[in-house]
Amino acid sequence: MKSRKDIDKKLEELGKLLYKEIKEGKNPYLDVPIRSLSNVHFNPKTKLIELGDATSKRYFFNVAHIRKFVQTLEVAALAKELLNVDKHLSLRQVFYAMRKTLPGTKIDIVDEQTESNQAVEDLELITGASREELHINANKNGAAAGKIIIKDKGDIIDWSKLGSGGWAIPSNTEGIEFQKVDAKFVIYMEKAAMWERLHEDRVWEKLKCVIIASQGQATRGIRRLLRRLNDEHGLPVYVLTDFDPYGWYIYSVLKFGSIALAHISRKLAIPEAKFLGLTAEDIKKYKLEKQKIKFKEVDLKRLSQIKEYDWFKEDKRWQRQFKLMKEMKGKVELDALITRGISFVSEKYLPEKIKNKDWID
Amino acid sequence: MKTKEKSGKNKNFWVGENLVIKKYVDIAEELGSQMKAVSVAEFFKKNKHLLGFDNPLKSMLMVVKEAVDNSLDATEEYAHECEKKKREIEFPEIKIQISKEEHGLVIIPPGSDVPIADLIKTGKRNWDVMLLGKKLRASKVEGNTKLYNVEGRQIKLIFTGAKKPQVYVDNERAKVAERTLKYKVSITDNGPGIVEENIPKVFGKLLYGSKFHRLRQSRGQQGIGISSAVLYAQQTTGIPAKITSKIRSKKKAVTITLSIADNNEPIVHSKEYTDEFDYEHGTKIELVIEADYRESGEKSVFEFIRRTSIVNPHASFILIEPNKKKHVFKRTSNKLPREPTEIKPHPHGLEFGQLKDLLLATKAKTIKSFLVHDLSRVSSNMAESILKKLDIDSNKKPNDLTRQEIEKLLRALHKAPLQRPPTDCLSPIGKDALRKSILADTKAEFVAVISRKPTVYKGIPFLVEAAIAYGGEIKSEGMAQRLRYANKIPLLYDASGCATTKAIQEMNWKQYKVQSVAQNGVPMGPYVILIHLASVWVPYTSEGKSAIASYPDIIKEMKLALQDCARKLKSYLSANIRERIKAQRVGLFEAYMPELATALSKLTNVKEEEIKKSLLNVLDKISSVKSKEGEKNEK
CATH class of the missing domain: 1.10.8.50 (Helicase, Ruva Protein; domain 3)
Incomplete structure (x- = not known):
C-alpha cells in the first residue's frame, strides 16, 4: 500500500502539471483512461479483466469537457484535504462536499451522486491511487467471523469473540493488520441469512475457517479483504452462491474482476477463488428439483450472456452447468437445503463438498 | 340616394370610379331600382355576405371595423385640420367597449322560428315578458297565470312550480329557447363630432358620403360604411343605433337613436341633449348586435385593434372587452400620416x-x-x-x-408613352413610425423595416411597406406571425389566398439565416412579418375583401420589400449567432474559472489570484484565436 505521503505528492504533481500548462498559455488537460467496454479485455494469462491503454484528453477550455474536468479537480482537491487531516468521507459525503453552485450562475458543480462517483473513479485512474487510498469510502456492508485477530486503527479485534453479529467489515480494509490467523480457508457467501446460519452453527470453529458475507455483490472493502487473506495468508477462498446466473456473476466478479473496476482488478480480483455454491449435480444429489424457481425472461437472458463471457467460454465444467440450467429452466437457492434439515448446510453440505474437493475452479 | 336614376347623369360622381367601387355602386343602383319591390332590409339580408357579415364572429369584427374606420377617418381629418390651422394637434383616440347584453330566453310561437318576445326572470319565482329591451306590463294577473299583449297576440305564462313557466301564445303551447348572443358595441372617438342635422344621414342611410367616389387611398374601400353596421344591428336585434356626438362649438352633446327605413331613409326615434361626453368633441356610436366574441386568436377583436394600432401609430386605442379587461394601445408617433390626395385616372x-x-x-x-x-x-x-x-x-x-x-x-x-401617375396620393405609414410601433408591440430584439417607393401597376399607384421583427418577447413556438394590411386595415381572413402570403412563401428564408422554415415556406420561430399594401385601389380577391389578389407586380414589390428586411435580419442574425456562441462559451469558462483556481490552489499551494490571472490569459488567447476545440464545440 502506498503511503499517505505518496498519494499526497501524486495529487500535488497533478496540480503542478496543470498549472504549468496554464502558465504557458496552453489549454490544460487531463489524460483519462477510457473506461468503456472497448478498452476492457480479459487477459487469459493473468485470468483477469484488465483495462487497456486507450486514454482520452479532457480539456478545461472545452464546452463539452469543462464540467467533468472541474469535477475531477474538485475531487482531487478534496482528497488532498482529507489526506492532510487524515479523515475519510463516504461517496455520499463527497457528493455533498462538491455540491456547490458557481457564483452568479445556475450551474451546480454536481447534480447527482453518479457524477461525483464518476469523478472519483476518474481520479483513481489518473493518479493510479485507489479510492480507499484517496480516503474516500463506500458504505460499509458485510460481516466476518473466524479464528482471526486483527488490528484496526489501534484496536485489537478477535473475530471469534464478537457475539452474533460478527465483525462489521469497514468500507476500507486496506489498513487492517492481521495479527493472528488460525484458519485454513475462507467461505464467502452472497447472503447475510446464510452467514447467520453458519455463524450460529459455529462452522468457522468446526471447519477452522473464516466466514464472510455481504448482501449481493461484494463491496470493494470485502473484495480487498478476501484478496489480502488469499495473498498474505494463502487462504483459499470459496464462494458460496445460489444455482442462479446472478449468483454466478458474483463469483465471476470476485474471481476475474469487473468492467467498471477493471483498472483495479489486480488489487481486488482473486484468480484462485473457487465456486462452492449449488451445482446441477448437488441439486440431483440432494433432491432439490422440486425447489426450483421457474426462470423469467430476464434470467434466461442473463444466463446466455454469462455463457458468452470470455472467461467462461472455454471452461467445460461451467458450460455444463449453463447447459443443465438451461434445460432445467429454473434456479435453486441455497436456502432450499433447509428442506433437508436446519443445519444440513453446516453439518453435511459444506464438510462433504470441501472434503471431496467438490468445487468448480 | 345617389343612384344613377335619382341623381341624373350630370352628377359627376362617376369620375374617378373604377371596378370594385363600381360594384358597390351597382349594389346601390340595384338598391335604387328595386326600391319599390324590395326593401333595403331585405336586400341587406340577401347580400349580407357581400358586406362581410358572413358569420357571427366575422360580423362582430365587421361592426367594430366599420366603426373604427369611421372614427379613424374623422379623427385624422380633425388632427390634420388642427395642423393646418397651427393649433395644437389633438391626436386620434378611439375607445372600443364591448359588453355582453344579458342573454336570456326567447319565446317562439308555434309554427314559427322567429322569436316574438324575450322571457326574463325577475324574481325567485317570477318571470316577465320583454320586448326590445323593455319589460312589458302584464295585462292580467290571475293566480298562477300572467297575460300579456304583444303586437296583437296574447302571451300567457303559467307558473306550475317548475323552474320555468309554461308559455302559451294565443293559447297554443310555445317554445322557449336560448337566445343567441347579443353584444353591445360602443365606439367613441375624439373627432370633430357631427352636426346634429347630419347625424341621421351619416348613420342612417346606406352609401351616404363621398368615400366611394374618389380615387385615393382610403380605408373605406373595404366596406360600405357604418350604415351597414347600423343595418346589421337593426336586422339582428331590432335595437336602434344610438349616436352621441358633440362638436366644439356646442356645450351639450346630442344623443339620437335611429334606424334605417325600408326606403333607405333614416328614422329618428329619439333625440336628447346631455352634458356627458368623454371628450370635448367627438362621436360615439352604440350598437346592439347578435354576434360572437372571441377573446384571443387571429380573428378576435383584440387582434384586430392590436393590428390596427400597429399601422396607425399616431392613434391611441382603448379596448374594453366583455370580461372588463382593458387594453390600452398607446400612440407611438407624434407625426400625422400624410393626407392622401385624390388623383385622376391614369x-x-x-x-x-x-x-x-x-x-x-x-x-x-x-x-x-x-x-x-x-x-x-x-x-x-x-x-x-x-x-x-x-x-x-x-x-x-x-x-x-x-x-x-x-x-x-x-x-x-x-x-401611349406617358409619365407614371403621381404617387403623392398615397399615405404610407413611414419607416420610422412603423419601426417604433412594431417595436412597441412586439418588444422584439431586432426590427428591420422598409417603406418602398411608390410604383405603378396598370396605371394605379401603390406602395409596399414591410417589417420583420425578431426575438425579444416574440413567442418562439410555431410559425412566424404574419400581419397583413391593405390601406392600413388589418386583413384577418383568407390568409392562404393572399398575395402577402405568397410573397412570404416564395422567399428563400434559409438563405437569410432563418434556421427553420415550415413546409409551406413560412419561417418558424420568434418572427413577426408585416406587409402593408397602400394603393388608391387595392385588388382584392373577392367581395369579402380579406385577401389581396396575386398580381405579379404586387408580389414582386412585396418580395423586394421582404428581401430588403431579410438581408438586414441576416446580418443581424449571423453577427448575433457568432456573438452569442462566443459569449456563451466565454461565459461558461469564466463561470468555472474561480472554482478551478481554488482547486488548483489547494493542490499546488500557488495563490488563487495567480492561477486566475494565468487562466484569463489563456481565455483571451483562446477566444481571439479560435482553437480547434472551440470550432468543434460550435458544431
Missing part, C-alpha cells in the same frame, strides 16, 4: 366601361379637353397626336364618340 389603367362612363359624365366640351383635364399625365400635345393618329376630331364632343372610336382610343391610350 390612361394605362383604364378599362372600356370606365372610359365610356367617364366620357358620358365629363364636363369637358371637347374630347381633347377631356383627355387633358379628366385623365392624369396627358399633355395637350400628347392628346393632339393621339387623336390625330386615330383620325378623331379633337373638337368632337366627348359624348359623341362611337363605340369603335372609344375602343380605338382606349388601345392608343394604353400604348
Whole structure:
C-alpha cells in the first residue's frame, strides 16, 4: 500500500502539471483512461479483466469537457484535504462536499451522486491511487467471523469473540493488520441469512475457517479483504452462491474482476477463488428439483450472456452447468437445503463438498 | 340616394370610379331600382355576405371595423385640420367597449322560428315578458297565470312550480329557447363630432358620403360604411343605433337613436341633449348586435385593434372587452400620416366601361379637353397626336364618340408613352413610425423595416411597406406571425389566398439565416412579418375583401420589400449567432474559472489570484484565436 505521503505528492504533481500548462498559455488537460467496454479485455494469462491503454484528453477550455474536468479537480482537491487531516468521507459525503453552485450562475458543480462517483473513479485512474487510498469510502456492508485477530486503527479485534453479529467489515480494509490467523480457508457467501446460519452453527470453529458475507455483490472493502487473506495468508477462498446466473456473476466478479473496476482488478480480483455454491449435480444429489424457481425472461437472458463471457467460454465444467440450467429452466437457492434439515448446510453440505474437493475452479 | 336614376347623369360622381367601387355602386343602383319591390332590409339580408357579415364572429369584427374606420377617418381629418390651422394637434383616440347584453330566453310561437318576445326572470319565482329591451306590463294577473299583449297576440305564462313557466301564445303551447348572443358595441372617438342635422344621414342611410367616389387611398374601400353596421344591428336585434356626438362649438352633446327605413331613409326615434361626453368633441356610436366574441386568436377583436394600432401609430386605442379587461394601445408617433390626395385616372389603367362612363359624365366640351383635364399625365400635345393618329376630331364632343372610336382610343391610350401617375396620393405609414410601433408591440430584439417607393401597376399607384421583427418577447413556438394590411386595415381572413402570403412563401428564408422554415415556406420561430399594401385601389380577391389578389407586380414589390428586411435580419442574425456562441462559451469558462483556481490552489499551494490571472490569459488567447476545440464545440 502506498503511503499517505505518496498519494499526497501524486495529487500535488497533478496540480503542478496543470498549472504549468496554464502558465504557458496552453489549454490544460487531463489524460483519462477510457473506461468503456472497448478498452476492457480479459487477459487469459493473468485470468483477469484488465483495462487497456486507450486514454482520452479532457480539456478545461472545452464546452463539452469543462464540467467533468472541474469535477475531477474538485475531487482531487478534496482528497488532498482529507489526506492532510487524515479523515475519510463516504461517496455520499463527497457528493455533498462538491455540491456547490458557481457564483452568479445556475450551474451546480454536481447534480447527482453518479457524477461525483464518476469523478472519483476518474481520479483513481489518473493518479493510479485507489479510492480507499484517496480516503474516500463506500458504505460499509458485510460481516466476518473466524479464528482471526486483527488490528484496526489501534484496536485489537478477535473475530471469534464478537457475539452474533460478527465483525462489521469497514468500507476500507486496506489498513487492517492481521495479527493472528488460525484458519485454513475462507467461505464467502452472497447472503447475510446464510452467514447467520453458519455463524450460529459455529462452522468457522468446526471447519477452522473464516466466514464472510455481504448482501449481493461484494463491496470493494470485502473484495480487498478476501484478496489480502488469499495473498498474505494463502487462504483459499470459496464462494458460496445460489444455482442462479446472478449468483454466478458474483463469483465471476470476485474471481476475474469487473468492467467498471477493471483498472483495479489486480488489487481486488482473486484468480484462485473457487465456486462452492449449488451445482446441477448437488441439486440431483440432494433432491432439490422440486425447489426450483421457474426462470423469467430476464434470467434466461442473463444466463446466455454469462455463457458468452470470455472467461467462461472455454471452461467445460461451467458450460455444463449453463447447459443443465438451461434445460432445467429454473434456479435453486441455497436456502432450499433447509428442506433437508436446519443445519444440513453446516453439518453435511459444506464438510462433504470441501472434503471431496467438490468445487468448480 | 345617389343612384344613377335619382341623381341624373350630370352628377359627376362617376369620375374617378373604377371596378370594385363600381360594384358597390351597382349594389346601390340595384338598391335604387328595386326600391319599390324590395326593401333595403331585405336586400341587406340577401347580400349580407357581400358586406362581410358572413358569420357571427366575422360580423362582430365587421361592426367594430366599420366603426373604427369611421372614427379613424374623422379623427385624422380633425388632427390634420388642427395642423393646418397651427393649433395644437389633438391626436386620434378611439375607445372600443364591448359588453355582453344579458342573454336570456326567447319565446317562439308555434309554427314559427322567429322569436316574438324575450322571457326574463325577475324574481325567485317570477318571470316577465320583454320586448326590445323593455319589460312589458302584464295585462292580467290571475293566480298562477300572467297575460300579456304583444303586437296583437296574447302571451300567457303559467307558473306550475317548475323552474320555468309554461308559455302559451294565443293559447297554443310555445317554445322557449336560448337566445343567441347579443353584444353591445360602443365606439367613441375624439373627432370633430357631427352636426346634429347630419347625424341621421351619416348613420342612417346606406352609401351616404363621398368615400366611394374618389380615387385615393382610403380605408373605406373595404366596406360600405357604418350604415351597414347600423343595418346589421337593426336586422339582428331590432335595437336602434344610438349616436352621441358633440362638436366644439356646442356645450351639450346630442344623443339620437335611429334606424334605417325600408326606403333607405333614416328614422329618428329619439333625440336628447346631455352634458356627458368623454371628450370635448367627438362621436360615439352604440350598437346592439347578435354576434360572437372571441377573446384571443387571429380573428378576435383584440387582434384586430392590436393590428390596427400597429399601422396607425399616431392613434391611441382603448379596448374594453366583455370580461372588463382593458387594453390600452398607446400612440407611438407624434407625426400625422400624410393626407392622401385624390388623383385622376391614369390612361394605362383604364378599362372600356370606365372610359365610356367617364366620357358620358365629363364636363369637358371637347374630347381633347377631356383627355387633358379628366385623365392624369396627358399633355395637350400628347392628346393632339393621339387623336390625330386615330383620325378623331379633337373638337368632337366627348359624348359623341362611337363605340369603335372609344375602343380605338382606349388601345392608343394604353400604348401611349406617358409619365407614371403621381404617387403623392398615397399615405404610407413611414419607416420610422412603423419601426417604433412594431417595436412597441412586439418588444422584439431586432426590427428591420422598409417603406418602398411608390410604383405603378396598370396605371394605379401603390406602395409596399414591410417589417420583420425578431426575438425579444416574440413567442418562439410555431410559425412566424404574419400581419397583413391593405390601406392600413388589418386583413384577418383568407390568409392562404393572399398575395402577402405568397410573397412570404416564395422567399428563400434559409438563405437569410432563418434556421427553420415550415413546409409551406413560412419561417418558424420568434418572427413577426408585416406587409402593408397602400394603393388608391387595392385588388382584392373577392367581395369579402380579406385577401389581396396575386398580381405579379404586387408580389414582386412585396418580395423586394421582404428581401430588403431579410438581408438586414441576416446580418443581424449571423453577427448575433457568432456573438452569442462566443459569449456563451466565454461565459461558461469564466463561470468555472474561480472554482478551478481554488482547486488548483489547494493542490499546488500557488495563490488563487495567480492561477486566475494565468487562466484569463489563456481565455483571451483562446477566444481571439479560435482553437480547434472551440470550432468543434460550435458544431
